[in-house]
Amino acid sequence: MNVDAPTLFKLFEAAISADYTTVRRIGGQLARKLAEEKDPEAAKALQALLRKRGVPLQASGYVEALPRDAGSRLPLVEEEQWPTTPLFLNEESSHTIEQFxxxxxxxxxxxxEGVSSRLGVLLYGAPGTGKSLLAGHIAAKLARPFYVARLDSVISSRLGxxxxxxxxxxxxxPTKEAVLFLDEMDAIAKLRDDRHELGELKRVVNTVLQGLDSLTDDVIVIGATNHPHLLDPAIWRRFPYKVELRAPDEDVRAAMWLHFLYQDRDAEASHARLLARLSAAMSGAEIEGLSLAARRRSIINKQPPNLPHILLAIDAASDGVPRLPAGHELSPEERKRLARMLVDKGDLPQTEIAQMLGVSRQMVHRYLREEKDGE
Ligand SMILES: Nc1ncnc2c1ncn2[C@@H]1O[C@H](COP(=O)(O)OP(=O)(O)OP(=O)(O)O)[C@@H](O)[C@H]1O
Ligand SMILES: [Mg+2]
Structure with a gap:
């Protein structure tokens, strides 16, 4: 039996959103097709499957009740699990969060005592700085269910x-003592393009304001945006706490490398420090991504993580996505580049550089001299 791609996609989408009505409808069509193609056994087996009751994703059965977009049938809010990975924050941000x-x-x-304020916090900062992760951590710390609404998926192409x-x-x-996380809030501001009717942005902003004001005091709202300057000032004011998530500082980067790359093995602390010194421009997401890539390599090759390769990837990252070099020996060019990087920014004595590159100290000396001559 041939199933065309659009049907398959519809089926997967329905399955993933626990939309059993659609799953059954598509299944029924496929069963009929099987019968027509003279495969009654298979048709019967499929029909038997479709008669089973679907298992709700959560025992509470709340999934069924999630509000959905009428067009796409995608849920507008989803309950997500509390994160299990740790969060590393600069001192300033973690101070504000502690207070909150x-x-x-x-x-x-x-x-x-009459001194409470709304429990709203707005997280802003560049992509990959941990805004979504922090929102999950706040829910976990307060032991509240974590509801996530991605504003970009709430925006519908249908007018109104x-x-x-x-x-x-x-x-x-409001029915739950919850944390409501409004992710990607700048999506609202993007309505300002010409595809939309003029009044729509205003209406949408007003609806968000009314929504925020309608929540009872026990709902904690967390908003996140990459572009705080695009946010409507009235929305901005609804969040008494504002936390900017900056790129991680050197201490935080060291903790990240130690955790993501070296799984918190204290013996590797000096390597983590070195990596932190050299990765000034990287975000948390980038450090995690590169660490995991290096660990996959190290597991497959049954070798400890290859520090020179990671350093080369960091060096290349300044002009794009950090990528590990293919599993090869370092070329003289690469050794030279590393030697220069380690002397300039790594603050490492030449004997240690020689050891790391697997060459003599004289060789390192020569690399550095040649580099200079080449300029
Ligand atoms: N400060 C951090 N501490 C620990 N892990 C981090 C941190 N920042 C990023 N990460 C890692 O990177 C992943 C992506 O981060 P996250 O999705 O929270 O970033 P974001 O700021 O929400 O980005 P975006 O603006 O793209 O939504 C996290 O799941 C986590 O694994
Ligand atoms: Mg995010």
Whole structure:
């Protein structure tokens, strides 16, 4: 039996969104097709499968009730698991977050004294700095269910549908003592393009404001955006706490390398420090990505992570995505580049550089001299 790609995609989408009605409908069509193609056994087996009751994704069965976009049938809000990976923050950001968590934990006491404020925090910063991860950590710390609404998926191509989506998203939340995470908030501002009717942006912004104001005090709202300057000032004001997530500083980078690359083995602390000194421009997501790539290599080759290769990838990362060089011996060119990098930014004595590159100290000396002459 041939199944065309669009049907397959529809089937997968329905399966992943636990949309059993669509799964059954497509399954029924396929069973009929099997019968027509003179395969009654297979048709019967498929029909038997389709009669089974679908298992709800969560025992509570809430999945069925998630508000969805009328056109795409995608859920507007989803409950996500608390993250299991650790979060590394610069001191300044973690200080603000600590304060926010303390307020959140003592909200009833604060409101009795009349000094509570809305529990809203806006996270802003470049991609891959840990905004989404931090939102999950806040939910975990407060032991609250974590509801994620990605504003870009709430925006519908159908006129008028976006505001309706936003309303049903907010209507869904007040029933739970939850953390509501509004991710990718700048998607709203993107409505300012010419595809949309002029009044739509205004309407959508208003609906978001009404939604935020309608939430009871026990709902914690976290917003995230890469472009805070695109955010409507009235939305900006609804979040009493604002935390900028910056690129990780050197101490945080060292902790990240130690964790993601060396799985917190203390013996590797000096390597992690060296990597931190040399990876000034990298985000948390990039450090994690490169670390995992290097660990995959090291497992396959049954060798410890190849530090020179990682350093070369960091060096190349300044003009794009960090990529490990293919598993080969270092070329003289690469050794030279590394020697220069380690002397200039790594602050490493030449004997250690020689050891790392597997050459003599004299050789390192020569590399550095040749580099200079070549300039
Ligand atoms: N500060 C950090 N501490 C630990 N891990 C981090 C950190 N920043 C990024 N990561 C890693 O990178 C991944 C991606 O980060 P995350 O999705 O939280 O970034 P983001 O700021 O939300 O990015 P975007 O703006 O693209 O949505 C995380 O799941 C985590 O594994
Ligand atoms: Mg994110």
């Amino acid at each position: 968590l303390e307020d959140a934990a003592n909200i009833s006491m604060l409101s009795e 549908e976006t505001s309706k989506n936003i309303r049903s998203m907010f209507d869904f939340i």
